[in-house]
Amino acid sequence: MIGLTNIEKRFGDNLVLKGVTVTIDEGSVTALVGPSGGGKSTLLRCINLLEIPTSGTVRIGDETLEFRPGGKVAARDIQRLRLQTGMVFQNFQLFPHRTAIENVMEGLVTVLKWPTERARERALALLEKVGMAHKADAWPATLSGGQQQRVAIARALAPSPKVLLCDEPTSALDPELAQEVVDVLGKLASEGTTMVMATHDLRLASKIAQEVVFLDAGVVVEKGPAAVLFGNPEHQRTKRFIATLK
Ligand code: ATP
Numbered sequence: 001m002i003g004l005t006n007i008e009k010r011f012g013d014n015l016v017l018k019g020v021t022v023t024i025d026e027g028s029v030t031a032l033v034g035p036s037g038g039g040k041s042t043l044l045r046c047i048n049l050l051e052i053p054t055s056g057t058v059r060i061g062d063e064t065l066e067f068r069p070g071g072k073v074a075a076r077d078i079q080r081l082r083l084q085t086g087m088v089f090q091n092f093q094l095f096p097h098r099t100a101i102e103n104v105m106e107g108l109v110t111v112l113k114w115p116t117e118r119a120r121e122r123a124l125a126l127l128e129k130v131g132m133a134h135k136a137d138a139w140p141a142t143l144s145g146g147q148q149q150r151v152a153i154a155r156a157l158a159p160s161p162k163v164l165l166c167d168e169p170t171s172a173l174d175p176e177l178a179q180e181v182v183d184v185l186g187k188l189a190s191e192g193t194t195m196v197m198a199t200h201d202l203r204l205a206s207k208i209a210q211e212v213v214f215l216d217a218g219v220v221v222e223k224g225p226a227a228v229l230f231g232n233p234e235h236q237r238t239k240r241f242i243a244t245l246k
């Protein structure tokens, strides 16, 4: 289980997350939706601690970290929690001077100190899973956006994270290439991968998310099953926003 309790994040005077509490069940897919600037990316980055919450508690499986304003957090603790997560970004962010398979192997070899051959085997299996084994030795620049994103998904999954975090994984892609990525994420979801994704892509969210969190101006306005949030939301604000996605 992943638990975010009362997460606040402040950038200077700007309180961007205003006490967000969300629970994510193992094996479930949660979509974070809401207007631009509402705090979706910041919330994802507070799960893998690319941003350190100003206050609140982050729990991933058995690992829990509590944050207090002005408090110090040990780098070792950050690393311990971050290793439980994998992140997929809007613009792929593959290492340009590494081949597809080297991108997937990188964290296993440099962070987890796996022997190269063992890392290569796991990377190839993951490339297979995302339909990219035939491009294992290709350079990122020679791949389409959809292919790059599938390699990025394989890379994020390499250390067997407890949760896959995706920040707008399809929004840099035209519809056909986005569909490849939706299909891969759908397959991972059906295999029980726990995921949290920020997305404006209603097709993606309604296809694979069971839970939806509507985040507006740093506040969870409404959360619940996807069928309810997308079909019959309780709040006017949610209703108006969902209508803009359709
Ligand atoms: P979008 O849908 O456009 O991706 P979002 O919901 O992901 O938006 P965030 O990127 O989390 O929104 O931004 C929330 C707020 O936090 C914005 O006001 C943004 O300017 C601010 N913000 C985000 N990162 C930083 C930062 N590193 N420094 C200062 N302010 C930031």
Ligand code: MG
Pocket (backbone or CB within 6 Å): 040, 041, 042, 167, 198
């Ligand atoms: Mg964002």
